[in-house]
Amino acid sequence: MTATPEQAADTGADAGAGAGPEEAARFHALLTSFEGRPAATAGRGKDPVNQPMIRHWCEAMGDTDPAYTGPDAIAPPTMLQAWTMGGLSGHGDRSTAYDELLTLLDLAGCTAVVATDCEQEYLRPLRPGDTVTYDAVIESVSPRKTTKLGTGHFVTTRMDVRADGELAGTHRFRILKYAPAGPREKKPAARRPRPVVNRDNQGFWDGVADHKLLIQRCTACGTLRFPWLPGCNGCASLDWDTVEACGAGTVFSYVVMHHPPFPAFDPPYAVALVELAEGVRMVSNITGVPYDKVRIGMPVHLEFLRVDEDLELPVFRGSEG
Numbered sequence: 001m002t003a004t005p006e007q008a009a010d011t012g013a014d015a016g017a018g019a020g021p022e023e024a025a026r027f028h029a030l031l032t033s034f035e036g037r038p039a040a041t042a043g044r045g046k047d048p049v050n051q052p053m054i055r056h057w058c059e060a061m062g063d064t065d066p067a068y069t070g071p072d073a074i075a076p077p078t079m080l081q082a083w084t085m086g087g088l089s090g091h092g093d094r095s096t097a098y099d100e101l102l103t104l105l106d107l108a109g110c111t112a113v114v115a116t117d118c119e120q121e122y123l124r125p126l127r128p129g130d131t132v133t134y135d136a137v138i139e140s141v142s143p144r145k146t147t148k149l150g151t152g153h154f155v156t157t158r159m160d161v162r163a164d165g166e167l168a169g170t171h172r173f174r175i176l177k178y179a180p181a182g183p184r185e186k187k188p189a190a191r192r193p194r195p196v197v198n199r200d201n202q203g204f205w206d207g208v209a210d211h212k213l214l215i216q217r218c219t220a221c222g223t224l225r226f227p228w229l230p231g232c233n234g235c236a237s238l239d240w241d242t243v244e245a246c247g248a249g250t251v252f253s254y255v256v257m258h259h260p261p262f263p264a265f266d267p268p269y270a271v272a273l274v275e276l277a278e279g280v281r282m283v284s285n286i287t288g289v290p291y292d293k294v295r296i297g298m299p300v301h302l303e304f305l306r307v308d309e310d311l312e313l314p315v316f317r318g319s320e321g
Contacts, residue, residue, distance in 0.1 A: 024144045027108060031141040031153060037097040038137055039157045044093075045083045045132035049075050049163070053082065054128070060253075062281045065233060074125035080161055080169045081118070083132040098138060101155065102177065109179040110152040119172040130163040139172065152178025190263035192307045201228040203242065211304050213245040213314050215280055226280035247302035248277040249316060256291050270294040274316050288317035 047053070054075050058068050067074055075083075126132070142154040159171040197205050204227075207214035216225045220237035231238050254272035261267055270291040275281045286294050287305065300316035307313055 028141070028143050028153075031101065031104065034097055034101045034138050035140055036137060038095045038135065039098040040093045040134065040136040040159070041095060042093060043084060043134045043136070045134075046087065047083075049083060049126045049128050049130040049132065051128050054079070057082065063233070074127050077122040077125070077169070078120070079126070080120050080122065081159075081171050081173075083126065084134050084159065084161060084171075098157070101138060101141070105153060105155075105177040110177040112150065112152075112178050112180050114149060114176050114178070116154065116174045116176050118174065121170045122168070123170075124163070124166065124168050126163050126168055130168075132161060132163060132168075133165070134159050134161045136160070145176075147176065147178065148181075149176065150178040150181045152176055192264045192311055192313075194311065200230050204228050207242070207244075208304065208312060208314055213247065213276075213302055214242040215245055215276070215278055216240050217243050224278055224280050226276075226282055243278065245276050245278055245302065249274045249300050249302070251275075251286070251294060251296055251298040251300060251318070252281055253296060254286070254294050256294075268292075272300075272316065274300060282314075285313075285315045286318050287315050289320050293320050294318060 051073065054068055054073065057076060057079055058064070061076075063076060065076075068076055136157050136159040138155070139158040140154075140156045144151060144153060154174055154176050156172055156174045159173070160167060161169050161171060195205065204214055216228050217223070217240060218225070218232035218234060218237050219239045219241055221232060221235040223232055223234040224243070225233060232240070252273045252275040254270050256268050256270050257265070258268045268291050270286045272284060272286050272294060273281050274284055285305075286298075286300060287303070289298075298318050300318045303315060303317050305313050305315045
């Protein structure tokens with residue numbers, strides 16, 4: 001049983017980032033009482049699964065898998081959440097429980113929010129014409145955590161997505177509701193974010209260290225792929241080798257970042273989707289030209305930027321001429 005709004009307000013006000021262990025434990029117990037309650041009920045996608053949205057998605061991702069075209073096309077599985085999004089006008093299906101939980105965290109000083117990660121499970125393909133419905137539940141609320149952003153709680157929701165009433169997949173979405181670090185707290189040095197290096201992409205970063213931009217190549221069907229993946233999107237083979245990019249490319253698309261500011265960057269600056277001469281695309285910064293001179297189709301060339309003593313990154317230099 002959850003507390004009354006008045007009790008919740010009192011508990012939240014007393015359970016800020018500086019609260020002691022007992023207050024923090026009581027507050028967490030109140031937060032976990034929301035676990036299992038609905039976050040959204042009887043939601044409905046604003047549009048059926050449709051080929052134009054599939055086409056736009058594939059063009060943006062550079063995905064040319066033939067399964068996503070033609071009369072028997074399916075939607076890319078990773079589009080699962082796209083069919084449930086409410087757009088600028090939003091949805092009216094969010095539950096009061098979810099709003100109450102977020103309000104309780106606001107009262108505790110956790111007024112900031114950042115999305116952290118998501119997990120998806122695919123049970124059956126979605127096809128053009130499918131009507132998408134969904135329900136969501138508050139799955140878990142973590143104990144108090146202290147991060148570089150501040151102190152708060154991770155809130156995880158699980159959405160069950162159905163196509164014409166049949167379960168098609170699940171989508172777990174996790175946010176951090178936190179109290180921003182105060183001015184008295186030591187702020188982290190203004191460093192560029194570190195790349196996540198794992199067994200699937202270690203070879204790419206080894207290549208960067210040698211000033212080589214390496215692209216994976218499936219040894220079964222010859223398909224090039226980037227970013228690095230454990231298996232081939234074309235034939236599902238797990239066998240691969242690498243080819244070294246020649247360094248030439250063009251700006252396929254770009255955005256100019258103005259907000260939010262980040263200490264390691266000096267906005268405005270351009271972030272581009274670069275199409276390499278080999279045919280794959282990668283996201284990178286454009287150097288050598290002002291941000292407002294970057295254009296689609298601009299030729300660029302690979303260079304390696306030493307960011308600090310521990311980090312070197314592949315970037316692309318453009319030319320106004």
